[in-house]
Each structure stands twice: as C-alpha cells, then as structure tokens.
Amino acid sequence: MRDTPRYVCYCFEVDKATIVSAIKQHDLRDEDEIGSYTRAGCGCGTCKPDLRAILAELGVLPVPRASNLKPFPWLDPEELEPFID
C-alpha cells in the first residue's frame, strides 16, 4: 500500500486539503491565485503541475490531454534535441 504524500507543495508545506479549501473558499482559477492564498507554487515551482491537476480535479480547469503533457515541462524541447537520436 502506498502512502499518500504529506504535502502537495514541499517548499511551503502546503497539503491538498488546504489547497482545495482555498480554491473553494476564494473561487481560485489558476495556480498563481492558489499561490496568493497558500504560497503553494511560489518556491521552486515543482508542484505547479499538481496544482493544475487539483484545479482540473475540481472542474476549474479542463483535464489535460495526454498528448499535451510534456515529460520535462521545465525544459525547452530544443535543448533536448542534441540528446535525441
């Protein structure tokens, strides 16, 4: 059995319940607004895809299509070209 991650945002120790509560209470529409209320996503940014996933889970954002997902969203695809056969 897998443990549920303790936090969504480890930089500021923000858990999912806090994020969901802030989204519902303040009608938040994107990850920047979540950051304004909870600080989640305002550090390294690693958790931003998880914040968008929570927004999608709540029906605030459309669920991303698999074809739109990037394996390394923080990298420019041109940076990877030299390493791809």
Ligand code: FES
């Ligand atoms: S883990 Fe959320 S900003 Fe770093």
